[in-house]
Amino acid sequence: MKNELVARILSEIADLLDLEGVAFKPRAYRRAAEVVASSSEPIEELVAGGTHAELPGVGEAIGRKIAEIVETGRLKYHDDLLAKWPIDLAALTRVDGVGPKTAKLLYEAIGVRTLDDLEQAARAGRIHTVKGLGEKTEAKILHGLEEARAVEGRMLLFAALRLAEDLVAELRETGLFERVQFAGSVRRGRETIGDLDILAVSSDPAPAVAAFLTLPEVVEILSHGETKASVRLGNGVQVDFRVVPAESFGAALQYFTGSKAHNIALRRLAGARGWKLNEYGLYDADDRPLAGVDEDGLYGALGLQPIPPELREDTGEVEAADRGRKGRRLPHLVQVGDLRGDLHVHTNASDGLAPIADMVAAARARGLKYIAITDHTRFAEIIGGLSADGVAAQIDAITNLNKTLRGFHVLTGIEVNVQADGSLDLADEILAQLDVVIAAVHSHFRQSRAEMTARLVRAVSHEHVDILAHPTGRKIGERPPCDADWDAVFAAAAKAGTAFEINANPIRLDLSADLVRRAVDAGCRLAIGSDAHAPEHFDFLRLGVLTARRGWAEAGSIANTRDLAREDT
DNA sequence: GCCGTTTTCGGCCCGACTGTTTTCAGTCG
Numbered sequence: 001m002k003n004e005l006v007a008r009i010l011s012e013i014a015d016l017l018d019l020e021g022v023a024f025k026p027r028a029y030r031r032a033a034e035v036v037a038s039s040s041e042p043i044e045e046l047v048a049g050g051t052h053a054e055l056p057g058v059g060e061a062i063g064r065k066i067a068e069i070v071e072t073g074r075l076k077y078h079d080d081l082l083a084k085w086p087i088d089l090a091a092l093t094r095v096d097g098v099g100p101k102t103a104k105l106l107y108e109a110i111g112v113r114t115l116d117d118l119e120q121a122a123r124a125g126r127i128h129t130v131k132g133l134g135e136k137t138e139a140k141i142l143h144g145l146e147e148a149r150a151v152e153g154r155m156l157l158f159a160a161l162r163l164a165e166d167l168v169a170e171l172r173e174t175g176l177f178e179r180v181q182f183a184g185s186v187r188r189g190r191e192t193i194g195d196l197d198i199l200a201v202s203s204d205p206a207p208a209v210a211a212f213l214t215l216p217e218v219v220e221i222l223s224h225g226e227t228k229a230s231v232r233l234g235n236g237v238q239v240d241f242r243v244v245p246a247e248s249f250g251a252a253l254q255y256f257t258g259s260k261a262h263n264i265a266l267r268r269l270a271g272a273r274g275w276k277l278n279e280y281g282l283y284d285a286d287d288r289p290l291a292g293v294d295e296d297g298l299y300g301a302l303g304l305q306p307i308p309p310e311l312r313e314d315t316g317e318v319e320a321a322d323r324g325r326k327g328r329r330l331p332h333l334v335q336v337g338d339l340r341g342d343l344h345v346h347t348n349a350s351d352g353l354a355p356i357a358d359m360v361a362a363a364r365a366r367g368l369k370y371i372a373i374t375d376h377t378r379f380a381e382i383i384g385g386l387s388a389d390g391v392a393a394q395i396d397a398i399t400n401l402n403k404t405l406r407g408f409h410v411l412t413g414i415e416v417n418v419q420a421d422g423s424l425d426l427a428d429e430i431l432a433q434l435d436v437v438i439a440a441v442h443s444h445f446r447q448s449r450a451e452m453t454a455r456l457v458r459a460v461s462h463e464h465v466d467i468l469a470h471p472t473g474r475k476i477g478e479r480p481p482c483d484a485d486w487d488a489v490f491a492a493a494a495k496a497g498t499a500f501e502i503n504a505n506p507i508r509l510d511l512s513a514d515l516v517r518r519a520v521d522a523g524c525r526l527a528i529g530s531d532a533h534a535p536e537h538f539d540f541l542r543l544g545v546l547t548a549r550r551g552w553a554e555a556g557s558i559a560n561t562r563d564l565a566r567e568d569t
Numbered sequence: 570g571c572c573g574t575t576t577t578c579g580g581c582c583c584g585a586c587t588g589t590t591t592t593c594a595g596t597c598g
Binding site for chain 1: 571580
């Protein structure tokens with residue numbers, strides 16, 4: 001995949017054009033960079049097919065530049081800009097308080113090109129000698145340098161959700177607020193989170209902001225005014241806080257939930273009617289408020305159905321929500337409460353931490369009606385995967401356990417290994433005895449696209465395989481997804497009736513949301529699996545639901561929203 | 570440079586905060 005390279009170059013061009021003060025073009029390049037980066041299609045495939053200029057935000061000129069990058073690995077236009085501005089703009093603008101204009105100023109005045117240059121200049125006290133920059137800017141840059149140097153990892157969604165919910169709970173306990181809610185990308189369920197946004201309604205903003213600033217987690221105040229404050233927590237996470245009047249809460253919640261692209265689309269819609277949309281509300285041409293108290297009212301005033309946060313990425317949701325438009329409608333997204341069971345659960349018979357009984361108790365406590373025990377096979381000898389005899393013994397144990405359970409059922413199952421050639425590591429006659437057969441790739445992730453595609457097609461086409469687990473094998477921030485022709489794999493699975501797992505483990509979330517959407521469009525069934533290795537891991541299921549929702553999936557597409565009578569066939 | 574219920578030209582999201590300014594530019598979200 002060359003998407004990352006293309007996106008990086010386009011994004012750098014945007015920064016360099018910003019530095020030059022060019023209007024509008026930076027936005028065009030930035031949009032194109034985001035579109036390429038978030039596309040699950042390899043850009044080189046699109047270029048080969050001549051369809052890359054059909055991506056939204058990519059026109060003739062950027063299309064040509066993308067083709068040049070794909071074919072040569074570089075871009076003359078980009079090289080020329082870099083020659084003109086031989087500075088590490090990406091690194092410099094990562095420093096808080098330094099944008100393209102300040103970078104240009106520093107380069108022209110005192111020759112700052114790199115982060116090292118910037119640090120030396122700041123330590124030597126040369127920054128405040130530049131006209132337009134003062135002592136405070138110099139101090140801010142010195143401070144910002146430390147942060148830029150630190151490894152600024154993004155949080156995984158699971159950690160971000162917990163943190164956001166904890167902070168909201170603490171603020172509520174102060175009794176100072178009429179409403180408190182987190183917004184931002186965590187509310188949209190993005191798989192990684194950069195920082196948190198919290199909104200509050202209070203008739204008296206000053207003590208409200210003060211309460212936020214004195215939360216025990218806060219170690220540094222980055223900025224604060226009458227209604228807005230930014231802090232850094234002990235774990236390095238930045239949190240932005242806003243107090244808004246009650247009549248603006250819906251508009252603010254919408255605005256700060258984003259995404260930016262979604263907000264721009266809404267503003268354009270408002271602008272087309274001569275209205276204005278900002279974080280305080282929707283206003284007509286005479287500045288009279290039309291909506292803003294709640295989100296649904298805001299969308300309604302714009303002629304839209306309410307759009308769930310998970311869909312707000314400007315990937316067709318605004319058009320689908322438009323009541324006056326034909327074509328695709330908004331889906332009725334699957335909800336956590338729709339889940340009846342979990343089809344991917346491990347025990348201490350392989351690499352899980354708890355016996356079947358403990359896993360059953362935890363699942364019941366969370367309102368589930370059934371689970372499938374799907375331990376590993378022998379391939380994973382180190383973790384004690386099950387042999388053929390082990391499978392037989394587990395089937396007996398589960399059969400006996402079910403006799404003692406009321407209102408809950410344990411399905412027999414296995415997580416069988418998909419070997420390099422697509423064959424499975426358990427005999428068909430054993431697989432045939434099990435209620436649920438999960439197939440999964442655990443090695444040889446770097447096979448060629450053709451090999452991996454053939455391997456997965458063979459696996460999903462196997463008569464006994466019910467679910468392909470963590471289909472791409474990616475681990476967020478650790479291991480990239482494997483390369484396969486997903487359309488071909490989806491088509492084979494749809495034909496065979498095999499479901500794709502949305503693995504809800506925080507570091508997997510695999511399928512990812514964009515592949516979920518493609519799988520649904522291809523007519524595939526899905527299964528949200530916790531891949532629980534311990535009782536508390538059933539809490540991951542909500543991440544799987546969020547990912548399914550981001551992929552536009554309805555309950556009807558998810559196998560484990562069904563009652564067992566229909567599933568256990 | 571992209572795009573179209575504004576449709577091949579003329580728009581392109583908007584406000585808070587900060588710092589260095591005397592009225593605003595830059596940055597950030």
